[in-house]
Amino acid sequence: MIIRRNCMDQTTSRTADKFVVRLPDGMRDRIAQVARDNTRSMNSEIINRLEQSLLVSQVDAANPLKADLERAYRIIDRLLQVASPSTEDVQEILELFKCGTPRASFPAMNSSAGV
Structure with a gap:
């Protein structure tokens, strides 16, 4: 998900679903480093990883054996x-x-x- 900085996208960002997460000590720094390495924002990195884990879960659910x-x-x-x-x-x-x-x-x- 790419968020561009213009009035229309800021409105979308403001109205997007939000969820506060408490991270264990050090995890924020690790996410920030990985996001930099992948040239993404922290938000994009987290969303990408969540999407990947959900895809894996769907594959596992499709193959119960x-x-x-x-x-x-x-x-x-x-x-x-x-x-x-x-x-x-x-x-x-x-x-x-x-x-x-x-x-x-x-x-x-x-x-x-x-x-």
Whole structure:
């Protein structure tokens, strides 16, 4: 959102929705620095970052299985680190995962494998 400095835009700026935010110590300076680095005003930088986070939230909401997939990958990584399985075991785990095998078929999914 670009705000130009003329009478018409100042009216828009005055009537724009406003929201006061309390920032933790040091955050204002960090935002100011990032805004300078990106050649934006602080307001534009904040709006841009909020827009990006909302877009990511929409994508995550559209893909409800994303968290399950990420957890499954973490569990597989952990199993590979801890168990040092044979190549055949790794291939079997990956094939089950690729085929969309239900969660109950993965023993680590139902236990606390440290993940």
